[in-house]
Amino acid sequence: EAQVTQNPRYLITVTGKKLTVTCSQNMNHEYMSWYRQDPGLGLRQIYYSMNVEVTDKGDVPEGYKVSRKEKRNFPLILESPSPNQTSLYFCASSLRDNEQFFGPGTRLTVL
Amino acid sequence: QKEVEQDPGPLSVPEGAIVSLNCTYSNSAFQYFMWYRQYSRKGPELLMYTYSSGNKEDGRFTAQVDKSSKYISLFIRDSQPSDSATYLCAMSYDTGRRALTFGSGTRLQVQP
Numbered sequence: 001e002a003q004v005t006q007n008p009r010y011l012i013t014v015t016g017k018k019l020t021v022t023c024s025q026n027m028n029h030e031y032m033s034w035y036r037q038d039p040g041l042g043l044r045q046i047y048y049s050m051n052v053e054v055t056d057k058g059d060v061p062e063g064y065k066v067s068r069k070e071k072r073n074f075p076l077i078l079e080s081p082s083p084n085q086t087s088l089y090f091c092a093s094s095l096r097d098n099e100q101f102f103g104p105g106t107r108l109t110v111l
Numbered sequence: 112q113k114e115v116e117q118d119p120g121p122l123s124v125p126e127g128a129i130v131s132l133n134c135t136y137s138n139s140a141f142q143y144f145m146w147y148r149q150y151s152r153k154g155p156e157l158l159m160y161t162y163s164s165g166n167k168e169d170g171r172f173t174a175q176v177d178k179s180s181k182y183i184s185l186f187i188r189d190s191q192p193s194d195s196a197t198y199l200c201a202m203s204y205d206t207g208r209r210a211l212t213f214g215s216g217t218r219l220q221v222q223p
Contacts, residue, residue, distance in 0.1 A: 004154075031209060043155070043199070045210040058210055090154050094209060099145070102154035 002027045004103035006091050012109045013081055021076045021106050023091030029101075031094040032074040033058070034066065036087040037105075043090065049074055081110040114138050117200055117214030126223050130187040134200035134214045137181065141202040141212070144176050146185045149197045149216065158198075159185065190221045 004025045013019055025032065033048040035058075045058030049068040063085055065077040074093075078085060086109050092100040117134045124130055132146075143162055147155035159174035161167045167174045173186040183202075187194055197218045201211040 033209070035211075040215065042213040042215045043201075043211070048209065099143075099157065099160045100209070100211060101157060102147075104154045105152070 002101075004091055004093055004101055006089075006103040006106050008106060009104065010107050012111065014111050015082055016080050019078050019081060019108075021078075021089060021091075021108070023074045023076065023103060024072050025074075025091075025093040025101075025103075026072065027093060027095065027101070028071065029093035029095045030071065031100075032068065033092045033094075033100065034064070034074070034076050035090045035092065035102075036060065037090060038087050046076070046089075078108075081108075083110050086110050112137065113215075114212050115200060115202060115214045118217055119215055121218040121220055123220045123222060124190055126190060126192060126221055128190050128221070130190050130194070130219060130221075132185040132187075132198050132200075132217050132219070134183050134202075135181055136183075136202060136212075138202075138204070138212075139178070139181065140204040143203045144174070144183050145201040145211070146172075146174055147199040147201060147213075148194075149199060151196075155199055190219075192221045192223045195219055195221050 030051045034046040035043045037043045047066040049055045089106045091103040094100045115136045146159040149155045164178045171188045175184040197216040199216045200214040
């Protein structure tokens with residue numbers, strides 16, 4: 001089944017404790033992206049990657065890092081999480097144009 | 112003013128009704144228009160994807176884009192309780208970033 005997977009689905013952590021959210025797609029898509037979804041603000045792009053070893057900032061990159069060492073994986077790294085990063089995170093991938101497929105989401109709470 | 116405006120609802124309709132969902136936008140550079148459906152605690156699921164103006168039909172769903180009015184619509188015919196979800200419009204223009212600009216979503220409830 002073609003899909004985007006994310007892990008963990010739910011995470012509660014404390015301020016300053018480094019964490020990684022993994023994202024993997026099995027559709028051989030070159031493009032991958034991370035979004036966060038917040039009430040009243042909708043979905044906003046954090047980082048994106050056009051291909052392996054090519055990443056760039058989206059609209060809200062502060063406090064996040066990403067890497068793209070393999071085509072299928074695009075982890076999101078929070079080196080020192082803060083409470084304002086409490087949100088619902090989605091990974092997406094795309095083969096062509098702007099048609100993007102989303103993962104199931106990771107609900108992160110930073111205390 | 113937000114780039115993409117979408118009535119948050121909720122919109123409640125009886126089963127079998129025709130549903131009309133709409134978004135307006137301000138950026139004339141948008142060329143790609145999408146509708147996503149999001150069930151509670153799930154990721155957005157791509158429903159319809161259109162490029163530029165015109166209509167596109169897929170089963171019970173029809174997407175319309177009117178670039179001259181900066182207005183897009185999604186019609187759902189013969190609505191079913193399983194259509195109850197939040198519907199997000201999204202759009203983008205031709206850059207490498209492929210960032211989607213989303214509406215805030217309309218919550219739809221189809222009553223059996």
